[in-house]
Amino acid sequence: MQYMLFPQIVKRHRSNEHSDLRGTIDANMKPFYPPDPNFETRVRSSAGMQGVLSTLGAELTLVRAGEAHLTAPFDMRFSQQDGFLHAGIVTTLMDSACGYAAFTLMPAASRVLSVEFKVNLLAPAKGQGFRAEGRVIKSGRTLTVCEGKLFAIEEEEESLCAIMQATMICIRDK
Amino acid sequence: MQYMLFPQIVKRHRSNEHSDLRGTIDANMKPFYPPDPNFETRVRSSAGMQGVLSTLGAELTLVRAGEAHLTAPFDMRFSQQDGFLHAGIVTTLMDSACGYAAFTLMPAASRVLSVEFKVNLLAPAKGQGFRAEGRVIKSGRTLTVCEGKLFAIEEEEESLCAIMQATMICIRDK
Amino acid sequence: MQYMLFPQIVKRHRSNEHSDLRGTIDANMKPFYPPDPNFETRVRSSAGMQGVLSTLGAELTLVRAGEAHLTAPFDMRFSQQDGFLHAGIVTTLMDSACGYAAFTLMPAASRVLSVEFKVNLLAPAKGQGFRAEGRVIKSGRTLTVCEGKLFAIEEEEESLCAIMQATMICIRDK
Amino acid sequence: MQYMLFPQIVKRHRSNEHSDLRGTIDANMKPFYPPDPNFETRVRSSAGMQGVLSTLGAELTLVRAGEAHLTAPFDMRFSQQDGFLHAGIVTTLMDSACGYAAFTLMPAASRVLSVEFKVNLLAPAKGQGFRAEGRVIKSGRTLTVCEGKLFAIEEEEESLCAIMQATMICIRDK
Numbered sequence: 001m002q003y004m005l006f007p008q009i010v011k012r013h014r015s016n017e018h019s020d021l022r023g024t025i026d027a028n029m030k031p032f033y034p035p036d037p038n039f040e041t042r043v044r045s046s047a048g049m050q051g052v053l054s055t056l057g058a059e060l061t062l063v064r065a066g067e068a069h070l071t072a073p074f075d076m077r078f079s080q081q082d083g084f085l086h087a088g089i090v091t092t093l094m095d096s097a098c099g100y101a102a103f104t105l106m107p108a109a110s111r112v113l114s115v116e117f118k119v120n121l122l123a124p125a126k127g128q129g130f131r132a133e134g135r136v137i138k139s140g141r142t143l144t145v146c147e148g149k150l151f152a153i154e155e156e157e158e159s160l161c162a163i164m165q166a167t168m169i170c171i172r173d174k
Numbered sequence: 175m176q177y178m179l180f181p182q183i184v185k186r187h188r189s190n191e192h193s194d195l196r197g198t199i200d201a202n203m204k205p206f207y208p209p210d211p212n213f214e215t216r217v218r219s220s221a222g223m224q225g226v227l228s229t230l231g232a233e234l235t236l237v238r239a240g241e242a243h244l245t246a247p248f249d250m251r252f253s254q255q256d257g258f259l260h261a262g263i264v265t266t267l268m269d270s271a272c273g274y275a276a277f278t279l280m281p282a283a284s285r286v287l288s289v290e291f292k293v294n295l296l297a298p299a300k301g302q303g304f305r306a307e308g309r310v311i312k313s314g315r316t317l318t319v320c321e322g323k324l325f326a327i328e329e330e331e332e333s334l335c336a337i338m339q340a341t342m343i344c345i346r347d348k
Numbered sequence: 349m350q351y352m353l354f355p356q357i358v359k360r361h362r363s364n365e366h367s368d369l370r371g372t373i374d375a376n377m378k379p380f381y382p383p384d385p386n387f388e389t390r391v392r393s394s395a396g397m398q399g400v401l402s403t404l405g406a407e408l409t410l411v412r413a414g415e416a417h418l419t420a421p422f423d424m425r426f427s428q429q430d431g432f433l434h435a436g437i438v439t440t441l442m443d444s445a446c447g448y449a450a451f452t453l454m455p456a457a458s459r460v461l462s463v464e465f466k467v468n469l470l471a472p473a474k475g476q477g478f479r480a481e482g483r484v485i486k487s488g489r490t491l492t493v494c495e496g497k498l499f500a501i502e503e504e505e506e507s508l509c510a511i512m513q514a515t516m517i518c519i520r521d522k
Numbered sequence: 523m524q525y526m527l528f529p530q531i532v533k534r535h536r537s538n539e540h541s542d543l544r545g546t547i548d549a550n551m552k553p554f555y556p557p558d559p560n561f562e563t564r565v566r567s568s569a570g571m572q573g574v575l576s577t578l579g580a581e582l583t584l585v586r587a588g589e590a591h592l593t594a595p596f597d598m599r600f601s602q603q604d605g606f607l608h609a610g611i612v613t614t615l616m617d618s619a620c621g622y623a624a625f626t627l628m629p630a631a632s633r634v635l636s637v638e639f640k641v642n643l644l645a646p647a648k649g650q651g652f653r654a655e656g657r658v659i660k661s662g663r664t665l666t667v668c669e670g671k672l673f674a675i676e677e678e679e680e681s682l683c684a685i686m687q688a689t690m691i692c693i694r695d696k
Contacts, residue, residue: 051253052260079225086226087288088269092262114261115665116689118292118466118513118640120493122486137511138470142664143637143691145468145511163485163493165466165513167638167689169665289491290515292466292640292687294667296660311685312644316490317463317517319642319685337659337667339640339687341464341515343491399601400608427573434574435636436617440610462609466640 032065032139036108043068043100046112052092060100066136068100073129085125087162094119094148094164097134102144102168105136109173115143117166125161127152134166144168206239206313210282217242217274220286226266234274240310242274245327247303259299261336268293268322268338271308276318276342279310283347289317291340299335301326308340318342380413380487384456391416391448394460400440408448414484416448421477433473435510442467442496442512445482450492450516453484457521463491465514473509475500482514492516554588554661558630565590565622568634574614582622588658590622595651607647609684616641616670616686619656624666624690627658631695637665639688647683649674656688666690 036042040063047053047060053070056078062069070093080086095114103112131151138145148164210216214237221227221234227244230252236243244267254260269288277286305325312319322338384390388411395401395408401418404426410417418441428434443462451460479499486493496512558564562585569575569582575592578600584591592615602608617636625634653673660667670686 046255049255050260051250052263055251076225077229081220081223082285086224086266086269087291088262088266089226091265091269091293092260095260095262095265111256113298114295116292116294116638116667117261118290119265120290120485120513120515121288122493124287137468138508145470145638147511160486163495163513165468165511167468290464290493294659294687294689296667311642312682319464319644321685334660337669337687339642339685341642394603397603398608399598400611403599424573425577429568429571430633434572434614434617435639436610436614437574439613439617439641440608443608443610443613459604461646462643464640464642465609466638467613468638469636472635 032105032136034065034105036106038108039063039065039104042108043103046103047096047100050096053096056089056092058093058096061131063100063104065104066101066139068097068104068134070097070132071129072132074127082124085130087119087121087125090121090125090130090150090162091117091119091164093130093132094134094150094162095166097132098146098148098164098166099134099168101134101136101146102139102170105139105144106170107172111171111173113169113171115167115169117148117164119162119164121162123152123159123161125150125152127154127159129153130161131158142170144170206279206310208239208279210280212282213237213239213278216282217277220277221270221274224270227270230263230266232267232270235305237274237278239278240275240313242271242278242308244271244306245303246306248301256298259304261293261295261299264295264299264304264324264336265291265293265338267304267306268308268324268336269340271306272320272322272338272340273308273342275308275310275320276313276344279313279318280344281346285345285347287343287345289341289343291322291338293336293338295336297326297333297335299324299326301328303327304335305332316344318344380453380484382413382453384454386456387411387413387452390456391451394451395444395448398444401444404437404440406441406444409479411448411452413452414449414487416445416452416482418445418480419477420480422475430472433478435467435469435473438469438473438478438498438510439465439467439512441478441480442482442498442510443514445480446494446496446512446514447482447516449482449484449494450487450518453487453492454518455520459519459521461517461519463515463517465496465512467510467512469510471500471507471509473498473500475502477501478509479506490518492518554627554658556587556627558628560630561585561587561626564630565625568625569618569622572618575618578611578614580615580618583653585622585626587626588623588661590619590626590656592619592654593651594654596649604646607652609641609643609647612643612647612652612672612684613639613641613686615652615654616656616672616684617688619654620668620670620686620688621656621690623656623658623668624661624692627661627666628692629694633693633695635691635693637689637691639670639686641684641686643684645674645681645683647672647674649676651675652683653680664692666692
């Protein structure tokens with residue numbers, strides 16, 4: 001049962017939050033128009049092919065235009081030396097959330113790859129479970145800029161542990 | 175046998191290379207003087223407590239003042255959707271190498287934590303195994319700046335897949 | 349008159365926005381408590397000593413606990429090859445805004461220095477003027493993590509050009 | 523005479539150094555083949571159109587395939603509050619050096635823009651002059667990854683003050 005998720009301790013209301021940055025883009029009269037109406041199916045199919053997400057017990061809990069969330073339980077097999085979730089695994093969850101947020105806005109015949117990302121670790125990743133959020137800040141034809149956040153979940157409380165600023169690239173099938 | 179390392183395909187001569195940046199610091203007459211002569215034991219003991227390194231089958235192949243290398247085999251359990259090593263696992267290896275490079279120069283009664291890092295992914299992480307290098311660029315009392323590199327190993331050939339620029343912090347025991 | 353500001357084209361209502369991240373910290377019951385009640389005087393005095401801000405014609409338009417805004421006019425003397433504001437000057441404005449946001453929460457006898465930052469350029473910095481926002485995401489005793497944004501101002505409209513993720517350090521006077 | 527360069531205090535022998543990373547790429551049998559033999563003329567022409575370089579008194583001291591260096595004098599007009607060169611100006615020099623290093627490998631009918639960069643500030647930028655180095659780590663059709671360094675020059679001695687990891691994009695003329 002090591003991989004059981006903790007959906008009951010995820011504060012669902014957060015899913016309805018809009019970040020300041022996305023609000024700004026909306027205020028600039030640029031809402032997201034996904035070119036592929038089946039983006040959620042495409043995102044979930046790609047996530048199903050990620051060995052690492054299944055190994056981490058991670059689950060896509062939200063997929064919508066320009067945004068994706070992942071939840072995963074804590075597991076000592078992915079800890080650093082003090083017993084917290086390793087910064088690289090924190091990164092894995094945020095990178096996947098950002099990549100899939102970007103992928104929602106890409107065309108049907110395409111793939112998404114990470115170009116680069118930057119992570120600030122704000123607090124030890126200590127919790128029963130974790131929730132990663134990825135949001136698109138700027139969507140371009142080739143490059144998409146995203147922000148990610150990682151929340152630790154403990155006793156139904158969430159706290160921000162890490163933030164990411166990332167660039168994703170769209171590889172179009174020939 | 176899934177976790178078996180491939181030491182025979184690691185080009186050992188790379189271990190003797192000095193990066194341009196470290197050379198510059200040396201040229202400034204600032205060689206590294208580790209305050210704790212037992213730094214290697216301390217680094218290896220800390221690495222032994224990282225659940226994630228054991229889960230990845232990673233092994234410290236070099237520890238010296240200001241530098242640490244890790245090697246790990248490829249494993250589909252940590253792949254992204256195209257079957258390459260996930261960018262977050264690439265990060266895990268470079269972050270650990272950088273953290274331990276920094277830790278070699280910290281005092282005996284201390285811990286090392288990652289403050290932040292930035293990763294550029296240069297090529298798909300495709301190989302039979304991987305080697306991460308971490309080197310100290312600037313060692314300070316509180317903060318240490320490191321650079322990391324991740325090489326894919328294929329048929330005894332190494333190719334650079336990713337680079338990292340990272341900040342580590344020294345937490346002194348009270 | 350080259351350095352004249354364009355306060356009339358700055359949308360003041362933005363000053364009342366709260367970012368998602370700061371909201372999260374507030375939600376965690378961690379509002380900002382500046383240890384120095386005279387933080388605004390201290391911030392403005394430090395800004396007055398920055399040669400670069402005076403050279404750029406930049407002005408601090410908002411200083412409050414955990415937040416600082418700067419406005420500057422466009423000036424061809426700071427352009428890149430296509431006639432837009434150079435990415436390094438975009439960075440200068442965001443770095444100063446982030447540094448002063450962090451400095452509002454530092455003690456009276458201290459200095460602030462940038463440890464590192466990461467910038468994504470979302471759109472050409474093209475406008476009559478620019479507004480930089482800096483906000484504290486996480487305030488610690490030694491390190492403070494901030495996010496910065498740069499808006500181009502054109503005909504009273506603002507658009508997001510660049511984002512920053514930065515780490516600042518507090519140097520205490522002895 | 524404020525803008526006079528200090529070529530006599532620049533250690534020219536550094537220009538002959540090869541970074542570890544570029545050496546690795548060379549070792550992988552991937553030397554740089556600039557598609558445009560007139561890349562130096564093209565780079566110098568673009569630099570001549572940068573208002574900011576002329577304002578800073580910066581000069582391109584080296585342009586070769588995959589590499590560019592800039593030198594600039596110290597000037598109090600670009601200082602931060604402690605009298606050192608502002609981190610944003612440090613960034614301006616490294617960003618331009620990296621951008622032009624990337625531009626040497628781009629086709630004749632193209633432009634170069636910065637996508638993103640990350641800077642670590644290692645020491646106060648204190649000196650009579652400064653030298654920025656930009657080098658290509660990975661050259662792709664669309665994106666180019668570079669590393670930058672900023673050296674302070676004092677009494678003919680150079681010391682490393684800052685490092686950059688940057689992504690540049692090639693915009694092809696239609």
